[in-house]
Amino acid sequence: MSAIKNNSDFLFIYEAINCNPNGDPDQENKPRMDYETQTNLVTDTRLKRYIRDYFMNEGKEVFVSMEDGKKVNPDQKLEFTINRLLTEQDLVESYFDGNDEMRKSFDEINKEKKEKEGVFKALQNKKNRALNDFILDKIVKETFLDIRLFGSAFAVGGFTHAYTGPVQINWGYSLNKVYQIDSDSIVTIMNDDSSTFGKDYRVHYSLLAFHGVVNKYSAQQTGLTEKDLEEFRNGIWQAIPSLPTRSKLNQYPKLYLEIVYNDGFNNGHFGDLRDLIHCSPKDEIAGYKKVRRFSDLKIDFSKLESLINSNKGKVIKDVILKTSDGITINI
């Protein structure tokens, strides 16, 4: 499979009801807030963790994960992967298929290596730079979906390379003003004579919006394919409700809209897509403080709709749209 051929920008919206979308570890794990404007924030890393966890549950190869059920560091992970790939003769055959030069240097190393050490150890010699780059490149392109999407920095002896992710997601923020639930003490009972009060901070209702980009140039470096992107679109939609923990319950995706650009148009062509949505509390709801559910808000997509409709065919190659109940977009 070859790398993707088009740039695209996407908008992802999910709702959080009576939960803590993303705690701020230095503020007693309160929901991240910009208090000046009552905006709830969620970092890109939180969202990517949902997606990685979902991939792992689906049995896909994820670099930022575990090996044999144990947490491992990048060195071990890479070693594990390389030893697994390059010790079985038939796998090696296909691995170096069409790359005789690399194959030759690999065979030499294999001959020279000491009886007891794995292939990985022997490869870590500085003089194998070209071969290692080739192997790392192949591992990324063929094995780890999360690196093809989000990139990663490798800093393992003999294998150093920084991959910038083709998929970049900005911090998410709430489209509505968000207020926290006042009552927030919980009791934990450990055993009969020691229980403590803990704090449990939550938001009443937060409608969170993310803007992200997929860049075809960065995709060539990590080998992101159309199929990977399909996995991503599915993952971002499925991941959040499929991993409910106590503080992350009651979060549901509302909208995923991806604008795929024609050749010659670039990320950010329409600016940040969140600027094209207007959200306000319904007239019968007395202000943002009283917003408790999705239906308490009025959301106006008309700017986004007219922009898409007037640019279809010319700038926009395709629009990928997923919505849940209560949202209609006329494009």
Add this chain to the structure above:
Amino acid sequence: MDVLSFDICGKFAHFRKFHANNTALSYSIPPRTTIIGIIAGIMGREKNSYYEEFSSENMRIGIRVVSDIRKSFHRLNYLMIKSKDDFTGKNGRVQTPFEVITGNSIREGKVVYRVFISDQEGSKSKNTENLQEILINQKSSYNASLGLANFNASIENVKFWQKVNTIQVNNEFVNIHSACNSADVSELEFLEEAAFKFNFVEEELLPADFKANNDRELKAMNRVLYTTRNFPLRVKLKGTYHELKEENEIQRIQFLENVGILTQ
């Protein structure tokens, strides 16, 4: 001389101060080194490959704050890494204060900087022309961002100014719209009746050039004076500035000049 200007806009920005260790402080405006990185990305250059070509000797860069900007702190939960085994998270995590720049309102506002570019006199490079060609004809490569790869940005309002007037002044008060070189300024003035009496002025030492050794080793700095509101600075200036004239606005700008080479 010809000048190219464009606006770079986004919701969040962070320009890491390189001397801050645990706390990720941010400059209020993108340093010159950040701007050449953004330009190189748009032009499709590879990482670290353009330090010489886009250096102060070849390319002049000016910067203006177009939106009101505001800074706030958030804490990020980084892995505590002291040895290579800590990537598993077994050594716990460390909460790093992280400063972000936003518009006055995250929801309704945005961060907008205006970048001015011109080829240095006598330089053989045609960077301004090449970049204009790419921006006008929608041929950018990598996506632009504001400091961090995921703080996505868009490029708007691309303009090309031909035969720009250069004006030499000797200690006179002028309103300058871009960041100015501190060395040229002897006095600031705040006028009671002017709309911009509530100006916020900052002075900062910003990275300007990297050595061409692929290692991001700092070679030179800019000492600049700028405002974080969309108001001009009223300064007593000794030196040159440039006038970009339109029907309803005159922008007076300075390009960032080095305050001396740090290392050879």
